[in-house]
Amino acid sequence: MNKPLNYAYYPGCSSTGTSLEYDMSSRAVCAALDINLTDVPDWSCCGSTPAHTVDHSLSSALSARNLDQVASMGLDSCVSPCPSCLANLKTAKHRMEDAGFRDKVNNLLDKPADTRVETKSVLQILVEDYGIENIRKKVVKPLTGLVVGAYYGCILNRPAELMQFDDLEHPMAMDNIMEALGATVVPFPLKVECCGASFGIPRKDVVMRLSGKLLDTAHGIGAMALVTACPLCQMNLDMRQNQINKANGSKHTMPIFYFTQLMGLALGLPEKELGIGKLCVSPRNVLDAIDANLKEKAA
Amino acid sequence: MKVININLSYNSDFVSQVEEESGQKLNLCYQCGKCTAGCPYTAEYDISVSQIMRLTQTGQKDKVLQSKSLWLCATCESCTARCPNKIDVARIMDVLRHMARREGYTGIRTVKTFWDSFLNSVRSNGRVFEVGLLANYISHTGRFWTDIGLGPKILPKGKIHFKPVEMKGKKEVTKIFMRFKQESAK
Numbered sequence: 001m002n003k004p005l006n007y008a009y010y011p012g013c014s015s016t017g018t019s020l021e022y023d024m025s026s027r028a029v030c031a032a033l034d035i036n037l038t039d040v041p042d043w044s045c046c047g048s049t050p051a052h053t054v055d056h057s058l059s060s061a062l063s064a065r066n067l068d069q070v071a072s073m074g075l076d077s078c079v080s081p082c083p084s085c086l087a088n089l090k091t092a093k094h095r096m097e098d099a100g101f102r103d104k105v106n107n108l109l110d111k112p113a114d115t116r117v118e119t120k121s122v123l124q125i126l127v128e129d130y131g132i133e134n135i136r137k138k139v140v141k142p143l144t145g146l147v148v149g150a151y152y153g154c155i156l157n158r159p160a161e162l163m164q165f166d167d168l169e170h171p172m173a174m175d176n177i178m179e180a181l182g183a184t185v186v187p188f189p190l191k192v193e194c195c196g197a198s199f200g201i202p203r204k205d206v207v208m209r210l211s212g213k214l215l216d217t218a219h220g221i222g223a224m225a226l227v228t229a230c231p232l233c234q235m236n237l238d239m240r241q242n243q244i245n246k247a248n249g250s251k252h253t254m255p256i257f258y259f260t261q262l263m264g265l266a267l268g269l270p271e272k273e274l275g276i277g278k279l280c281v282s283p284r285n286v287l288d289a290i291d292a293n294l295k296e297k298a299a
Numbered sequence: 300m301k302v303i304n305i306n307l308s309y310n311s312d313f314v315s316q317v318e319e320e321s322g323q324k325l326n327l328c329y330q331c332g333k334c335t336a337g338c339p340y341t342a343e344y345d346i347s348v349s350q351i352m353r354l355t356q357t358g359q360k361d362k363v364l365q366s367k368s369l370w371l372c373a374t375c376e377s378c379t380a381r382c383p384n385k386i387d388v389a390r391i392m393d394v395l396r397h398m399a400r401r402e403g404y405t406g407i408r409t410v411k412t413f414w415d416s417f418l419n420s421v422r423s424n425g426r427v428f429e430v431g432l433l434a435n436y437i438s439h440t441g442r443f444w445t446d447i448g449l450g451p452k453i454l455p456k457g458k459i460h461f462k463p464v465e466m467k468g469k470k471e472v473t474k475i476f477m478r479f480k481q482e483s484a485k
């Protein structure tokens with residue numbers, strides 16, 4: 001890498017709770033690749049889905065406070081692991097280019113917000129700013145024999161005008177990373193289908209149906225595991241996998257990794273730093289199979 | 300199929316308000332049905348998304364605003380991504396939901412309560428405090444927590460905090476909500 005990569009880092013609320021391992025592994029991987037992440041000081045919630053279902057100015061005000069915090073750090077770009085935070089931060093910046101809307105939002109804030117900073121996903125900076133080929137060079141423990149499907153979820157790259165990243169029906173960023181790490185990638189046909197999002201609590205039946213379909217399909221194409229880039233997708237597929245099995249009469253035991261966790265493993269980072277033990281569906285068998293393959297190759 | 304005489308219930312103010320708030324032109328929709336075909340929630344909707352588009356286009360305000368679909372839309376953006384006329388359908392769904400809220404429709408009570416509980420948590424803590432959110436949701440719906448079985452799975456993972464994380468600027472966040480309330484009352 002020629003120029004140092006520096007970003008403000010917006011963890012998002014789920015990073016402090018249900019997606020702790022995504023946060024841990026994102027930080028660990030970036031550190032290992034000399035990508036500097038500085039936490040946005042005193043960041044607050046972006047409002048997530050609930051805020052934009054109530055009002056767009058409320059939603060943008062909650063996000064704008066954070067964009068303004070980033071601007072005060074003197075950095076011009078911000079990264080977040082969470083696609084929902086990303087969508088909100090980007091939408092706020094975009095909509096506030098309209099003067100009327102901007103005034104409406106600023107009216108809700110203590111002081112007018114500087115919203116010029118760009119926000120990207122951790123996935124996007126790894127692929128676009130760091131580069132797949134550079135990632136490939138850093139692999140010390142290839143994921144040989146791991147058959148994996150990449151599941152992107154619905155909002156990581158949609159709408160296209162806003163997200164400006166990868167293909168909206170057939171994204172490849174994670175597939176390419178997995179391939180660079182030495183895994184065998186099976187094309188996952190439901191890459192951008194919805195997992196049931198935040199309906200797990202108020203309408204669990206919907207999540208059982210939608211996430212169940214994802215697991216059935218992953219199993220059907222012979223994937224040993226799925227990789228995700230979204231806390232909500234990961235939580236629905238991993239934490240709720242038992243519930244899904246019960247509701248649908250299925251028997252899945254499919255590990256659902258964050259892509260950063262698998263990257264970390266391939267970069268030789270210890271499991272503990274990547275929060276592997278925090279996954280609900282144990283990935284032990286799958287990880288042992290990779291180790292066995294590596295040993296066999298070495299022998 | 301129920302027949303609606305659209306001439307009797309055409310509400311032109313509704314049409315222009317949706318267009319203004321969403322920045323979209325409703326008459327661009329030619330009812331191809333692509334949005335409905337790709338919508339992951341079609342099976343759950345009482346009125347499919349393309350039908351919502353048609354009813355909105357033809358000014359059927361009450362029918363649209365009382366639809367349960369508005370509360371099940373996950374803003375997955377599939378409709379927006381696939382509309383051949385480049386209509387931001389998801390944004391229209393969002394705007395309709397705002398209007399339904401303002402007009403006092405509850406839609407699906409559990410969903411609305413969940414979103415409200417989420418925002419209450421952000422308003423008082425600046426960030427989402429998951430345990431507090433759940434307590435709030437359970438007390439407002441009177442529903443037994445159907446996820447109780449998850450407890451033994453997630454508790455040992457150290458992901459659940461029983462106290463909100465303290466942040467300095469939480470008053471700033473509370474003030475955003477207060478000002479929003481004042482503005483909405485105007």
Ligand code: SF4
Pocket residue numbers: 327328329330331332333334335348349352381382383384386388
């Ligand atoms: S995809 Fe677009 S044009 Fe087709 S029915 Fe839906 S909104 Fe109308």
Ligand code: SF4
Pocket residue numbers: 334337338339340348371372373374375376377378379388389392
């Ligand atoms: S954004 Fe809403 S209406 Fe559009 S496809 Fe997704 S769930 Fe359906």
